[in-house]
Amino acid sequence: MPGDYFRRLEPGEIFADPKPLEVDLGCGDGSFLIDLAAAHPERHFLGVERLLGRVRKVCRLATRRGLANLRVLRLESRYTVEWLLPPASVSRLHLLCPDPWPKARHHRRRLVQQEFLAAVWEVLEPGGEFLFKTDxxxxxxWVIEEVARYNCGGGFETLEWPEDAFYYPKTDFQRLWEGEGKKLQSLRLRKPPEG
Ligand SMILES: C[S@@+](CC[C@H](N)C(=O)[O-])C[C@H]1O[C@@H](n2cnc3c(N)ncnc32)[C@H](O)[C@@H]1O
Known part of the structure; x- marks a missing residue:
């Protein structure tokens, strides 16, 4: 738990030792995050999830697997990105199978909006990536259009994301949707490296 929810965290307050940080927004039951953290002890992982039961489950599983490089924050994703994470601190930000809010009158509840993209830009380190999947x-x-509007000729680069690009475990919801025959759409964006 952050000592203060009303100021930005310092990088050393999330994990004391400096390693690349990955953040999973709406981590759910956390199987993706746990598998990735187990595969990358040289990186740090922060799950963000608003439901207490899910947070507890991820913490329990992480403890059982002895994962000292994984923490979970029980908080709202947008608030976390816009107000808590330190600038240029995140190497990869994952948003996987978020609620799509399909009804037009609910579109304003979608996480990916202009303010959110501006905050993602701020928290990503140069060369950092925003990885998105949805069924x-x-x-x-919508996300492609919001990104194009945000970019206005500059901004995020879109990278290819072939299945074998890097180890990327399936999430619980991905397994669920694919089990029902649905195909997931992906988007891989990068904040350009400096220089
Ligand atoms: C559809 S599930 C996807 C879970 C996981 N990413 C996966 O792919 O299996 C969405 C998750 O995001 C959480 N969630 C939804 N809105 C959120 C928000 N604004 N802030 C934090 N968590 C949120 C939900 O509680 C749920 O666990």
Missing amino acids: HEEYHE
């Missing part, structure tokens, strides 16, 4: 084709299109 909802219209939300995928």
Whole structure:
């Protein structure tokens, strides 16, 4: 738990030793995060999840597997990115199978909006990536359009994301949707490296 929810965290307050930080927004039951943290002891992982039961479950599993490089924050994703994470502190930010809010009158509840993208830009380190997956084709299109509007000719680069690009475990919801025959859409964005 942060000592103070009303100021930005210093990098050393999340993990004391400096290693690349990955953040999973809406980490759910956390199997993706746990598998990734187990595969990368040289990196740090922070799950963000608003439901206490899920936070407890991820913490329990992480403890059982002895993962000292994983922490979970029980908080709202947008608040975390816009107000808590230190600038240029995140190497990869994952948003996987978020609620698509399909009804038009609920679109304003979607996480990916202009203010959110501006905050993602701020918290990513140069060369850092924002990785997004959804089973909802219209939300995928929405994100592409929001990013194009945010970029206005500059900004995020879109990278290829072939399945074998790097180890990327399936999430619980991905397994669920693929089990129902749905296909996931992906987007891999990068804040350009400096220089
Ligand atoms: C559809 S599930 C996806 C979980 C996981 N990413 C996966 O792919 O299996 C969405 C998760 O995000 C959490 N969530 C939804 N909105 C959130 C928010 N604004 N802040 C934090 N967590 C949120 C939900 O409680 C849920 O666990």
